[in-house]
Amino acid sequence: MRKIINYQSKFLAWDKDVIILATQAGILAVVFSLMQVIFKPENDAAIFAMIGVFIAALVQTVGIRVNILNRVKASLILSIGAGFTTAIGCYVGNSFIATAIGILLLVPLVGLTSSAEHLSAAIILFTVDLFIIGSGAPSNSLHLAALNGCSLAIGSLSLAIIALIYARPFGQITPIVTKYKFSFKGVFINYQSNLVFSLILTIAVSIANAISYLFKMPQGFWIPMTALLILKADHDFTKSRMSHRLTGTLFGSLLAVLVALLISDKLILALMMLPIMFFIVISMARHYGAYTAILTVMVTVMMNLMIPDGYLIATHRLIDTLLGVITVAITLWILNPSIHKLLHKKQ
Incomplete structure (x- = not known):
């Protein structure tokens, strides 16, 4: 009975930490949204700062069991790596x-490190993901590309700093569960067993990227990004992600279109980022489909802060998500049996 009570208290503590993190991320999202509205609506810098907050919140949610100092360390590494890949992608x-x-x-780094500790694997996944996202906002100017990368890093670091400042007076520096620690040691553990998955993942994302360029899809970076995020070494898990991604994007698109059509005031849209970011962090910790739905709304609102008719983004995202899911399904159907047969013959 005492063990059950201890476990329940730990889960309650995790829920409390997620709520605190979601609130901090929401407040920062509003700050950067207001900067976008007040200063230069046509500039991507504040948008990338919001993306930095969002990515840092996701990574910290993955690492919610470790202490705040390790989470800040993880956020610092994420900020540097993702800021760099974002700039290169742009x-x-x-x-x-x-x-x-x-x-x-x-x-391939995502595939080879998929067996690593969750927080380390998440940092690598989102660092690579930001290269793809950055490519969706292309800039021939090295200065603008660097500005976007730096803005994302600032957004990510801002969340870590706020979390650290909040944690100190409330005694949250110590970890909830001491056995969970963040480290990049052993990040390539069991990489041999992940070679096939790494190859399939790379091929799927490459095909998805080729589709986005070949057909010149608006916001086409969602196609390779979808392939990267839903394809996992566990095929049952991949099927679940595909289903949640599609249904979540469908419902999210419908909601996003309603929001875009009914609300045009940019100030109101900026303030809406607080509940949107809050619920997206909460849903990430609980249900991938709900997370995907709210993410679609968030992307639409962010784009509406820059351009009119941002509701079209929801339509583009739905189409791109569908193409990304189809690409993964076909890639697995064709390549997975063939690769396993080839490896079996070599053995």
Whole structure:
């Protein structure tokens, strides 16, 4: 009975920490949204800062069991890595060949480290993901590309700093569960067993990227990004992610269109980022489909802060998500049996 009570108290503590993190992320999202509205609506910098807050919140949610000092350390590494890949993605985004090379170099790291400790694997996943997102906002200017990367890093670091400042007076520096620690040691553990998955993942994301460039899809970076995020070494888990991604994006798109059509005031949209970011962090910790739905709304609101008719983003996202899911399904259907047969023959 005492053990059950201890476990329940730990889960309650995790829920409390997630709520605190979600609130902090929501407040920061509003701050950067207001900056976007007040200063330069046509500038991507504040948007990338919001994305930095969002990505840092996701990574900290994954690492919610570790103490705040380790989470800040993880956020620092994420900020540097993701800021760099974002800048590179923005700079080469207009070139299919350069983007394809970047994917071929970076995506295998996600596959090879998929067996690593959750927080380390999440940092690598989102760092690579930000290269793809950056390619969706191409800039031929190295200065603007660097500005976007730095803005994302600032957003990510801001959340870590606020979390650390809040934690100190409330005695949250010590970990909830002491056995969970963040470290990059053993990040390539069991990489041999992940070689097949890494190869399939790289091929799927590369094909998805080629589709986005070949058909010149608006916001086409969602296609390779979807492939990267839903394809897992566990095929049952991949099927579940595909289903949640599709249904979540469908319902989220419908809600996003309603929001975009009914609310045009940019100040109201900026203030809406507080509940949107709050619920997106909460849902990430609980249900992937709900997270995907709220993410669709968040993307639509963010784009409406820059351009009119941002509701079209919801439609583009739904189409791109569908194409990304189809790409993963076909890739698994064709390649997975063939690769396993080839490996079996070699043995």
